[in-house]
Amino acid sequence: MAKLTVNELNLLGKRVFTRVDYNVPMEESGGAMVINDDTRILATLPTLKLMINSGAKIILTAHLGRPKGERVPSMSLRPVADKLAGLIGQSVDFCDQCIGQAARDAAAKLEDGGLLLLENVRYHAEEELNDADFAGQLAGDADVFTNDAFGAAHRAHASTAGVAGIIAARGGQCAAGLLMERELQFLGDELEAPERPFVVILGGAKVSDKIKVIDHLLEKADTIIIGGAMAYTFKLARGFAVGDSLVEPDKTGIAQAALEKAAERGVKFLLPTDNIISRMNDGTWADPKVNSAEDIPDGSEGVDIGPESVARFCEVIAGAKTILWNGPMGIFEDSRFAKGTFSVAKAVCEATASGAKSIIGGGDSVKALNVAGLGDQVTFMSTGGGASLKFLEGKELPGVAALTDK
Ligand code: AMP
Numbered sequence: 001m002a003k004l005t006v007n008e009l010n011l012l013g014k015r016v017f018t019r020v021d022y023n024v025p026m027e028e029s030g031g032a033m034v035i036n037d038d039t040r041i042l043a044t045l046p047t048l049k050l051m052i053n054s055g056a057k058i059i060l061t062a063h064l065g066r067p068k069g070e071r072v073p074s075m076s077l078r079p080v081a082d083k084l085a086g087l088i089g090q091s092v093d094f095c096d097q098c099i100g101q102a103a104r105d106a107a108a109k110l111e112d113g114g115l116l117l118l119e120n121v122r123y124h125a126e127e128e129l130n131d132a133d134f135a136g137q138l139a140g141d142a143d144v145f146t147n148d149a150f151g152a153a154h155r156a157h158a159s160t161a162g163v164a165g166i167i168a169a170r171g172g173q174c175a176a177g178l179l180m181e182r183e184l185q186f187l188g189d190e191l192e193a194p195e196r197p198f199v200v201i202l203g204g205a206k207v208s209d210k211i212k213v214i215d216h217l218l219e220k221a222d223t224i225i226i227g228g229a230m231a232y233t234f235k236l237a238r239g240f241a242v243g244d245s246l247v248e249p250d251k252t253g254i255a256q257a258a259l260e261k262a263a264e265r266g267v268k269f270l271l272p273t274d275n276i277i278s279r280m281n282d283g284t285w286a287d288p289k290v291n292s293a294e295d296i297p298d299g300s301e302g303v304d305i306g307p308e309s310v311a312r313f314c315e316v317i318a319g320a321k322t323i324l325w326n327g328p329m330g331i332f333e334d335s336r337f338a339k340g341t342f343s344v345a346k347a348v349c350e351a352t353a354s355g356a357k358s359i360i361g362g363g364d365s366v367k368a369l370n371v372a373g374l375g376d377q378v379t380f381m382s383t384g385g386g387a388s389l390k391f392l393e394g395k396e397l398p399g400v401a402a403l404t405d406k
Helices: 039-053 078-088 100-108 132-139 158-169 178-192 207-217 230-237 249-265 307-318 339-353 364-371 386-392
Strands: 015-019 026-029 032-035 057-061 093-095 115-118 144-147 174-176 198-202 223-226 268-270 275-281 284-291 301-305 322-326 357-360
Touching: 015 039, 015 158, 032 078, 039 057, 039 078, 039 178, 078 093, 078 115, 093 100, 100 115, 132 158, 144 158, 158 174, 174 178, 178 322, 178 357, 178 386, 198 207, 198 307, 207 230, 207 249, 207 322, 207 386, 223 230, 223 307, 230 249, 230 301, 249 268, 268 307, 284 301, 301 307, 301 339, 307 339, 322 339, 322 386, 339 357, 339 364, 357 364
Parallel strands: 015 057, 015 144, 057 115, 093 115, 144 174, 198 223, 198 322, 223 268, 322 357
Antiparallel strands: 026 032, 275 284, 275 301
């Protein structure tokens, strides 16, 4: 169901309670917490500028880290308020509470086009419990709710679903921010009716994390390419030896069921036919080499896809019109085992340059593209991790369900 978007609202003079994702990496430096990467703050600027220009009084709420209901000073959002002020070029009020009289007073003082950031909402255990009374206090006197925090939309928390319910019950509108709208467009609409061939590339550590995504996408894709450690559970299900590779032996049944569903539906299901193998020796990887056989010898682990698999996968990617990629092809954090992942990254960008739509489903594939300096050469990179996967399973996210239908 299409959701209302912030640019469809009349916000002049309205108090707008806005959930954003400011869960940014921070580090202590000289006794203060410093933001390492401001990507998530930058990502909210289009929505904030639109609301500022519309004359909204903007109350921002976010979480940072996992303070588990305690006031943990290193997880304060205060540095984020300063950073945001610099990036957006206007002052940002900060309130060291997210509920209570201080928060109400700070919100009441806002002028049209003003910005207020409330303290870490997870300083209160009631946030993750979606406590109704806490949600009511958070909502305060807000007229409108907007949500730009796709990365937090898979959880029904007070600041994602609770406040929306309260504002909707008062007759207020609840809308997606511009970033949220793009996530819903690319991970949702674009994959519902993809231009074909639609090629899905999945990698990473565990089949169990992504089996529901595979199951859902088997109903949409023309080809599914599997790399990373999760390929070994499929190889085991097919009767190959996997040596000491990271594998989930108790998941061969679901892997087999996915292989059968692919065969029934005529979906091509590609597994690596060769690998880079290595041995763990005293905590370091030893003897990396190409293993051209389908079987992996005892004592060795598959740590990346091999050259034959790289060539085969890249050829299929080159012919795609829609590409979805989630998860690395190997242990790409070690440069000796990164070739498979970076070759796939390059192939995805080349296909994009030739007219394919490429959608990167969050997590480590985003990291790999950024490390390779290719982040701007794909159509869309999701900002979500767990939320992207849940959405790709075809599930409605509670934070999205709570928004007003169009
Ligand atoms: P995920 O979060 O499920 O996408 O998994 C990402 C992690 O999977 C990365 O940290 C990779 O190092 C790891 N990974 C990918 N391939 C392998 C492999 N063949 N063996 C062990 N770990 C792997």
